[in-house]
Amino acid sequence: MSTDILIVGAGPTGLALGVDLARRGVEALVVERAGDLFPGSRGKGIQPRTMEVFDDLGVLDAMHAAGGGYPVGMIWQDGQRVGEHRMFDPVEPTEDSPYDEPWMVPQWRTQRILFDRLEELGGKVAFGLEAVGLDQDEDGVTVRLATGGSVRARYAVAADGGRSAVRRALGIGMTGETVDPKPTLVADARITGLDRDNWHIFPPRGEGDGFLAVCPLAGTEDFQVTAQFPEGSSVDLSLEGVRKVVAARSHLAPEDVTEVRWASDFRPRAALADRFRDGRVFLAGDAAHIHSPAGGQGLNTSVQDAYNLGWKLGAVLRDGVDEALLETYEEERRPIAADMLGLSTSVHRGEVRRGEATRQLGLGYRESSLTAETRRAPAALRAGDRAPDGTLGGVRLFDAFRGPHWTLLAVGVEAPELPGSVRVVRGPAQESYGKGLFLVRPDGYVGWAGDTADGLAGYLAIAGL
Incomplete structure (x- = not known):
């Protein structure tokens, strides 16, 4: 197989890049090691700047239809509602910034919308193809697949997540820190006994306990369940495990959790790749930077990586612009990613409130050589x-x-x-x-x-x- 651009990973980053290249008439192939798109809600917050990107990519109406605004937090104690919590201060839209607040869309829906747009533009995703190694020369990149075959491309983009096989194959390190050593459960579940008008927050009941948060996922019948555990705990991702933690930390009964549709656990970490480019290979999204989910910066920064890289690859491949233009990708995006990592960590630790900075409308490239x-x-x-x-x-x-x-x-x-x-x-x-x-x-x-x-x-x- 051969293509102009090989994109490894069909997450939000890879799909957004595929859409941008397809509308420019650039031949690109997205390969994904899994058999289908990611099934969970994980990155559910779409910031105003990313909504502007989605407007340009032709998916804004679908994003609006698939999601909704963030609900007000409802704090519970001993089965009683004891107060409200607003995650961020409301902002009125203005003429120069029409998308005022984050929009909630479960990650699986964001990916499905981008996937459908990619297919509409004639692009494609090849599932079940895992990249395991690569070789470069002055004309292109050969990416080896677990199946024994390979793909030849003029350029390749690693959009294959925080454990990126492509990044490891290139020998690019990541520098970072553990934001919080306590493991966290995140799951998409069907739950009865809670309204869908509020984000339900159950603070820790005692010393050593963790919090529980149950958020209705806009546009679906699901709730996202988030629960933190003491350092060193193992997290049970089964239906019974989720039922147990929900019943222990709230007034709900175990049987109120009727189904777990997806579950995962993680330990919040912040890390930045030592470089975003190696020859003809670029790192984007989680392959280049890993965020705490606090503040909703990870998916948004990742999509904007793709948006920055897409037009530059298109200019070189379609319009014959000098390849030196591609040098500005790392120059522009790595400092942004570093700043957003610091912001995510500060929000996670309660040092910064979500607001103007997390909306990402103030990000820019004043110091770029392209400015x-x-x-x-x-x-x-x-x-x-x-x-x-x-x-x-x-x-x-x-x-x-x-x-x-x-x-x-x-x-x-x-x-x-x-x-x-x-x-x-x-x-x-x-x-x-x-x-x-x-x-x-x-x-x-x-x-x-x-x-x-x-x-x-x-x-x-x-x-x-």
Whole structure:
């Protein structure tokens, strides 16, 4: 088998990358060692920035239909409701940030939606193919499979999770720490006796006990059960094991847990790969960074890895842009991942409340070598920042950005002549952007900004436009 891009792993990262490449007309194959998509809820929080990514990838309506907002936490004690807990402060949507709060979608549904979109675009996933090794040369990568065959590709992307076989084959280490040594159970279960309007929280009853949280999973009949155990405990993932912990820590009876649909256990850890690239192989998602689930940063950071890498691979393979562009993937994404690891750990330990930072709208690439700010007196929005939504000349900006192209915003100034591959939107000065020229990258960040078009042609040449 051969392909332009081989993506190892059909999780959210691999599927999002597959979708992005497919809409660019780049041949890619996703291989997954399991026989089907992941069946559990694990990463259920979709942050506002990722909702913007999903808008661009054409799956936002499906995500909205499949999920719902986060319920208010209800604290229980001795079978009585004793208080409420809000995970984050409510935020009103604004014109420049239309997706205000996290959206809850069980991970299995997120993956199914991305999988369906990938197939709609002509992409495919090959299940039951496990990558066990690889070899590189100056022209490409040969990935060896457990079945004895191999796949030849011009580039490969390891999106095969925290225990990435590809990362190990490359000899890339991970540096990190245990966030919490106490093991945690997470399970998707059918439960009677609890309403679906609240996230039910049962604090520890005594010294050495762990908490229990039971969250209704939006768009399903399931609850996600989360329970922490003392350090060194073994976690029983069976129906009887889940029944036992629910009955011991709440007012529910064992038989109120009628079914366990999926269960796993983990010990929260934070780790960052020493590098995100080795020759023609890139690391993305959990293969590159492992998060505590607190704050909902792992899946979101992973999807945004794919979003950053996809347009760059497309530019090199489809548009003939110099391969040096690919060097900016690690340059841009590794610092972001490091920051998000620190944020997740701080949220887990109760040092930081979920809020503006966890929504990920403020992330950007101001220090990137791919960023050029040429204005004499730039306003609050600078090159490298996320390009806000809004209206310019009667055009909604997210509508103008949607698709695998660059966009030039001429805000209160004249627009120069540009290649037909760049979409141009003109209008008067406006609040979010002020005044000037703003060249927006395919992933929705301002790459170049200027008072006039001086220097724009040089940037366009570097971008291959």
